[in-house]
Amino acid sequence: MRTYPLHHVELGQETLAYRTTGSGPAVILLHGDVSSSVHWQATMAALEDRFTVYAPDLRGSGDSTYHHRFDSLRELADDMGRFLDALAIGPCAVVGWSAGGGVAMELAASRPEQVTTLVLVDPVPPTGYPIDAKDAMGRVIVGHMLTTQEAIANDPVQVVPALAALETRDKATMRAIMDTTMYHLHTPPEDDYDQYLEAALQQRSLVDVDYSLATFNMTDQTAGGTRGSGRLAAIACPVVILQGEQDIVVPLAWAQQTCALFGERARLVTFPDCGHSPITDDPEAFMAALREALGGDQS
Numbered sequence: 001m002r003t004y005p006l007h008h009v010e011l012g013q014e015t016l017a018y019r020t021t022g023s024g025p026a027v028i029l030l031h032g033d034v035s036s037s038v039h040w041q042a043t044m045a046a047l048e049d050r051f052t053v054y055a056p057d058l059r060g061s062g063d064s065t066y067h068h069r070f071d072s073l074r075e076l077a078d079d080m081g082r083f084l085d086a087l088a089i090g091p092c093a094v095v096g097w098s099a100g101g102g103v104a105m106e107l108a109a110s111r112p113e114q115v116t117t118l119v120l121v122d123p124v125p126p127t128g129y130p131i132d133a134k135d136a137m138g139r140v141i142v143g144h145m146l147t148t149q150e151a152i153a154n155d156p157v158q159v160v161p162a163l164a165a166l167e168t169r170d171k172a173t174m175r176a177i178m179d180t181t182m183y184h185l186h187t188p189p190e191d192d193y194d195q196y197l198e199a200a201l202q203q204r205s206l207v208d209v210d211y212s213l214a215t216f217n218m219t220d221q222t223a224g225g226t227r228g229s230g231r232l233a234a235i236a237c238p239v240v241i242l243q244g245e246q247d248i249v250v251p252l253a254w255a256q257q258t259c260a261l262f263g264e265r266a267r268l269v270t271f272p273d274c275g276h277s278p279i280t281d282d283p284e285a286f287m288a289a290l291r292e293a294l295g296g297d298q299s
Contacts, residue, residue, distance in 0.1 A: 001192045002045045004038075004055075006063055011082040017063035018056035018083070022048030026089050027294060028080070029055040030107075033209045034162065034174075036062030038199035039097075039137025042192075043279060046287040051093075056083055056102065060205025070205070071149070073099070073212045077106035084114065093117035093294050098250065098276065099124055099209055102216050105235065109218065110234040119293045120241045122250045122276050125258045126232050127223035128216035129250075131155055131218065145224055149211045162206060168200050181249050185275045192280075219261060232261060239266035240293035244274030244281060269293070 003050045004019040021044050029040040037055035044053045058076050060066035070076060080103065084092065094115050096104025101123025107117040113178055133154055138157050146152045164172040167217035174197055179187065187193060218229040239262050243255035252270065259268040269289050274281035 001043055001189075001195065003195075004041055004044060006242060007009055008063075009083065009086045011012055011079060011086060013067055014059055014079065015065045016056050016059070016079065016083055019044065020052070020054045021045075022051050023051050023099045023215055024051045025295075026092035026109075027051045027053050028084075028089075028092050028094045028104075029053060030080070030094065030096040030100030030103050030121070031055070031061065032100045033213070034200045034206065035196070036199040036202060038062065039279070040194055042283060043095075043150075043287070043290070045136065046283075047291070047294070050291070054083075054087070054089070056080070056250060058074055058100070058205075060208060060268075061203045062199060063202070066204045070208050071211055071215070072148075073102040074106045076103045076212075077110055081110055084111075090254050091113070091116050092180055093119065095119040095121065095290070095294075096123060097121040099213055102126075102213065104232065107224045108237060109231040109234040112234055114234075115237050117294060118235065118237050118239045119290065120239065120258070121278065122247050122255070123241065123258060124213055124216060124250065125254045126216075126218040126261050127221075127228075128226060129213040130224035131158060131214050132211065146214060147225060149207055152214060155205045159207065159210060166201060166206060171197050171201065182276045183280070184248060184283045185246055185273065235262070235265070237265075240288055240289075241266060241268045242278060242286065242293070243268060243270050244278045245270050245272050246256075246274060247276045249276040266275050 006017050036057045040055040057064040095106045108118045130145040133141040215226045217228040218232040219225040220230040246283040259266045271278045278286040
């Protein structure tokens with residue numbers, strides 16, 4: 001995997017790290033939870049002949065600072081708005097993967113005149129990603145969701161093991177988590193995987209992101225106990241959803257619901273033999289679909 005150097009930009013209270021390459025129309029790549037711009041480097045290489053590509057590390061991830069906690073994806077989108085302004089980036093396409101898809105939606109809603117295309121890769125739904133409560137045996141308590149940061153931080157199944165791995169930089173445990181979620185169908189090449197794991201272990205904002213996902217709702221309805229902001233209607237650009245059919249983190253049915261919520265603005269492209277990371281599960285098909293969504297040729 002080709003690597004790209006880090007740059008840094010001051011955004012007032014935070015400093016964001018980012019990678020950039022290429023020339024042409026601007027494309028912003030937003031990573032998901034427990035990842036960073038490192039996970040986008042193969043995509044950067046595939047796009048640099050046609051686009052100017054920017055891949056920032058979100059606050060608390062990768063090499064970006066984490067001076068202030070956050071409790072919404074909109075706050076991360078506000079960071080991205082400041083990022084666009086600081087680098088004098090004009091009209092741009094925004095690509096968001098997983099949790100980054102929610103950040104991308106919020107950015108598109110805040111800047112409908114600037115975001116020209118929205119590409120969502122196995123994204124968190126606009127109705128959020130609630131975390132189920134569990135009993136003492138770790139079994140799901142049906143109909144009960146975790147609603148506070150403290151409760152989420154103490155979730156014994158989804159959160160505590162990841163927090164422990166991050167605190168101790170336990171690469172083996174982090175790999176086990178990724179093997180059963182993100183890469184349950186295909187594992188990346190070993191050298192690439194090691195870079196992804198090192199990047200994942202840099203995250204300091206896991207609970208903030210998980211809480212933000214659990215309380216995320218851009219619709220005009222209440223979902224998961226969270227009243228919708230109605231901001232989904234502010235997204236004016238075309239939307240393309242790229243979805244692995246075998247995803248166990250964001251199931252295909254959720255992507256279909258997301259597409260339906262956008263209505264005629266959106267279309268759904270699926271990859272039969274891909275899970276949560278079509279970027280690595282089927283790079284050729286993913287890159288072709290992404291270039292088409294962005295308006296570039298597929299060669």
